[in-house]
Amino acid sequence: MNERGATSEARYEPVIGLEIHVQLRTRTKMFCGCELSFGDRPNVHTCPICLAHPGSLPTTNERAVLYALEIALALDCEIAPRSIFARKNYFYPDNPKAYQISQYDTPLATAGRLGEVRIHRVHLEEDAAKLVHVSESGRIHGSGESLVDFNRAGTPLVEIVSEPDLRDPAAAREWLQLLRTTIRQIGASDVNMEEGSLRCDANVSLRPAGSSGLGTKTELKNMNSFRFIERGIAAEIERQRAILDAGQEVVQETLHFDPRGGSLTSLRSKEEAHDYRYFPEPDLVPLAPTEAMLARARESLPELPAERRERYAAELGLAAAQATQLAFDAELGDYFERVVESAPDVDAPVIANWVAGDLVAALRDADQDGDSPASSRVEPPALGKLAAMAQRGEVSSGAARSVLAAMVAEGGDPRAIVEREGLGQIDDSGELEAIVGRAIEAEAEAAERVRGGNPKAIGPLVGFVMRETKGRAEGAEVTRLIRERLGA
Amino acid sequence: MNELLELSAAAALRRIEAGELSADEYFEAHAAAAAGEELNAYLWRAEPGEARPAPDPEPGSGRGAGDLRGMPIAVKDLFCTEGIETTAGSRILEGYRPPYTATAVRRLGEAGARLLGKTNMDEFAMGSSTENSAYGPVLNPWDRARVPGGSSGGSAAAVAGRLAPWAIGTDTGGSIRQPASLCGIVGLKPTYGAISRYGMVAFASSLDQCGPLTRDVTDAALLLRAMQGRDRRDSTSVGIEAGVELPSREDLAGLRVGVARDFSHHAEGVEPGVAETFERALATIEELGGEVEEVELPHASHGISAYYVIAPAEASSNLARYDGVRYGLRVDGERGLVEMYERTRARGFGAEVKRRVMLGTYALSSGYYEAYYGRALRVRTRIAEDFARAFERCDLIVTPTSPSVAFELGARTADPLAMYLSDYFTVPMSLAGIPAISIPAGLATPPGGGPELPVGLQLTTPAFTESKLLDAAHALERAFAFEGAPR
Numbered sequence A: 001m002n003e004r005g006a007t008s009e010a011r012y013e014p015v016i017g018l019e020i021h022v023q024l025r026t027r028t029k030m031f032c033g034c035e036l037s038f039g040d041r042p043n044v045h046t047c048p049i050c051l052a053h054p055g056s057l058p059t060t061n062e063r064a065v066l067y068a069l070e071i072a073l074a075l076d077c078e079i080a081p082r083s084i085f086a087r088k089n090y091f092y093p094d095n096p097k098a099y100q101i102s103q104y105d106t107p108l109a110t111a112g113r114l115g116e117v118r119i120h121r122v123h124l125e126e127d128a129a130k131l132v133h134v135s136e137s138g139r140i141h142g143s144g145e146s147l148v149d150f151n152r153a154g155t156p157l158v159e160i161v162s163e164p165d166l167r168d169p170a171a172a173r174e175w176l177q178l179l180r181t182t183i184r185q186i187g188a189s190d191v192n193m194e195e196g197s198l199r200c201d202a203n204v205s206l207r208p209a210g211s212s213g214l215g216t217k218t219e220l221k222n223m224n225s226f227r228f229i230e231r232g233i234a235a236e237i238e239r240q241r242a243i244l245d246a247g248q249e250v251v252q253e254t255l256h257f258d259p260r261g262g263s264l265t266s267l268r269s270k271e272e273a274h275d276y277r278y279f280p281e282p283d284l285v286p287l288a289p290t291e292a293m294l295a296r297a298r299e300s301l302p303e304l305p306a307e308r309r310e311r312y313a314a315e316l317g318l319a320a321a322q323a324t325q326l327a328f329d330a331e332l333g334d335y336f337e338r339v340v341e342s343a344p345d346v347d348a349p350v351i352a353n354w355v356a357g358d359l360v361a362a363l364r365d366a367d368q369d370g371d372s373p374a375s376s377r378v379e380p381p382a383l384g385k386l387a388a389m390a391q392r393g394e395v396s397s398g399a400a401r402s403v404l405a406a407m408v409a410e411g412g413d414p415r416a417i418v419e420r421e422g423l424g425q426i427d428d429s430g431e432l433e434a435i436v437g438r439a440i441e442a443e444a445e446a447a448e449r450v451r452g453g454n455p456k457a458i459g460p461l462v463g464f465v466m467r468e469t470k471g472r473a474e475g476a477e478v479t480r481l482i483r484e485r486l487g488a
Numbered sequence B: 001m002n003e004l005l006e007l008s009a010a011a012a013l014r015r016i017e018a019g020e021l022s023a024d025e026y027f028e029a030h031a032a033a034a035a036g037e038e039l040n041a042y043l044w045r046a047e048p049g050e051a052r053p054a055p056d057p058e059p060g061s062g063r064g065a066g067d068l069r070g071m072p073i074a075v076k077d078l079f080c081t082e083g084i085e086t087t088a089g090s091r092i093l094e095g096y097r098p099p100y101t102a103t104a105v106r107r108l109g110e111a112g113a114r115l116l117g118k119t120n121m122d123e124f125a126m127g128s129s130t131e132n133s134a135y136g137p138v139l140n141p142w143d144r145a146r147v148p149g150g151s152s153g154g155s156a157a158a159v160a161g162r163l164a165p166w167a168i169g170t171d172t173g174g175s176i177r178q179p180a181s182l183c184g185i186v187g188l189k190p191t192y193g194a195i196s197r198y199g200m201v202a203f204a205s206s207l208d209q210c211g212p213l214t215r216d217v218t219d220a221a222l223l224l225r226a227m228q229g230r231d232r233r234d235s236t237s238v239g240i241e242a243g244v245e246l247p248s249r250e251d252l253a254g255l256r257v258g259v260a261r262d263f264s265h266h267a268e269g270v271e272p273g274v275a276e277t278f279e280r281a282l283a284t285i286e287e288l289g290g291e292v293e294e295v296e297l298p299h300a301s302h303g304i305s306a307y308y309v310i311a312p313a314e315a316s317s318n319l320a321r322y323d324g325v326r327y328g329l330r331v332d333g334e335r336g337l338v339e340m341y342e343r344t345r346a347r348g349f350g351a352e353v354k355r356r357v358m359l360g361t362y363a364l365s366s367g368y369y370e371a372y373y374g375r376a377l378r379v380r381t382r383i384a385e386d387f388a389r390a391f392e393r394c395d396l397i398v399t400p401t402s403p404s405v406a407f408e409l410g411a412r413t414a415d416p417l418a419m420y421l422s423d424y425f426t427v428p429m430s431l432a433g434i435p436a437i438s439i440p441a442g443l444a445t446p447p448g449g450g451p452e453l454p455v456g457l458q459l460t461t462p463a464f465t466e467s468k469l470l471d472a473a474h475a476l477e478r479a480f481a482f483e484g485a486p487r
């Protein structure tokens, strides 16, 4: 690291806030009865309302409101007793009414928190249509024609705006993953970045370390994977640092992240900013959640990742990283808990290793890494049984891996597999000693080197024994016996 | 003239029920009259002999077919009618055939009414004379050199001119009541939320309300009854919970009738003929047993100023969808999208629409919002409070409907402010969302001389008390015994 970099890294602190859009998994659109569609022919899920025919009026999708309330409650927000829909006016072909129904000065919910990050607001709005530019460049300027697919127009969206509480790109990525799991747990959305049901923009600024003011921020768009979020923010921090180091000022603007080159290009500066002429949507009454709706939303909240992580660490004694891994992947966490339940004699951290370590690795080795443990052939009680057998020394750890591989391949009961394959641990030390003897004869050259004081040469000897015993011997015991016989 | 054209709708219904008149014969008489009309009242007419059957009621609507027994009805061209051209009086929607029918029209159909025609109107309901129609002005049947009022001028002229037994229109700041007054018929603007707005081409969403234009108060009650009610397609619709009684009252005994000085014959700019007719109406009210009391509406005189901020603001947003992309007129640009928008809207909209879209866009702009829109909303709240306070002291309030009788074509087209003042008496009720009705109270000589022309009296009551409003109007209608008809 050069000296200048070191000083400027210390001199500036990044301030990062995220703005997230989540497509809800309702059956129908936000303000009309058209079904949500994924991959259907263009313009088949449309009606006078989402095509903005004259005289048509929106009506609010109650299921979308419930999902939004569940998200807001999961984020520990204050729910507005009456929130107001507003019109955001702008002309564009993907915006059929020429206004988007959104929420503006009175959003559904405010003042929440998820993990270490405060939530500024949560509100409901509708998605735009999809534009297809028919040109070689793929850009609208200079393109011969643009086609509009209104299937997506009016899809319910929840917008979540965080406070600028994040301080580095990795933390931003991690927090977004927590948010995604939280929403997935609720079942409110598919939250898939590649498919666009989860979209994230970031506001980034730098300020002098130790100061509490805010520098000029820029808005980053088009970071459509978790990796790009981290890379995009990192690139922007570097860009701003260079500007400040050169004694210049950061310009407030919207930047487009190009994941291929990692570059940032300006979309529009503040001078060209739209005046959206927000005003209250006169076609809709204020959104006033009833006590019954709030109660229903509260009741349907599952245990959320942050709570689950806390429980895994405090009650089950899992290490922080493993608690996070299992809590943030709800399916994996559920699977883990079923194994724990079926094997009361095995410590939870050991089971966590079996699930998140051995089983995931075995699935990957079997080319089943598309499979999660939950969708694999390995039943949680069977894995629990295997863990217990290993703990009692009924199978060696090497043999246990073979048993697990067999379970991944065909399912079934670990004890039956052990018996069928003859994988029970060799506890007859006479048998093992005989095999060690044969190993010293077969690998005489290696044996000689061990005797000569090279402990690293023991590998071929251990390998021979393991092959002969099909992994039924415990490695540590084999090493001990070989050394003993060679006087090393 | 065919004597069938002289019947009120209720009278025709009684004859049809008694088997003395065939519904088809009655329909055909009006279809023939509409086909030969010279007022430019219609933009679309049912072909004689081709009356469409009334649609079946929507399943589960609880609405029975048949009450209106095949009655013909004229519908303002602001209502969407499936497969039938709906222009809102604008070039930008020329040839537009909606894929659905407005709830109010559908309900009339379910009650047994049949569509006779779509009536001419000021473009997007913006106007008080129907001279802002892209399809030419409507003529007043009392004097064809004069306007019928607006924006529901086609509906008013059709009913007054015996081209339809009755009609529906829309009222945003007076667009039913003022043309009813100028054409000598009854026009009712119900409480905001009484009738669904679904399928009514929006002008100013927080003010627009559908209502009847009829020969008499009973006909207005019949149409209101058929159309009102909550509609799940319009979140702002609530319906009239108590229902609508057909009016029967013949006196005003025990009723306290409020008159506000600024909204009476003393108001500035009221023509002498209108003032005299209003004074006579007050005398009639007392003769019928009503007690005339002075009330205060201190903020109502700011109604026009607030209205001409709120309505254009909402309109600027409502009319933004006419962009040439999905339906209606498109004028392609040579330099891409923005030019296409500009050319389409430049050619598609008339001058008054452009004026209001610009006013409204300005009023909502950042930095001006509070000074204009925010302030107008506060005035609106004050006006509603004024009425609420006044109704603690009286049962209904009366005003002239319009400061003037029908004016000559072209007389106010060069002076938008003078045109806007046509709605001085009607705008406050629209801002307060309360029901108001105009009934013909007599005839008066216009300022420049000439044959006498109708003068309307406006009555207003608290929200959702349409039955009381109609009852009082019915008693006065009998007493006025207005029998004037255009020659």
Ligand SMILES: [Zn+2]
Binding pocket: A029, A032, A033, A034, A045, A046, A047, A048, A049, A050, A051, A154
């Ligand atoms: Zn739709």
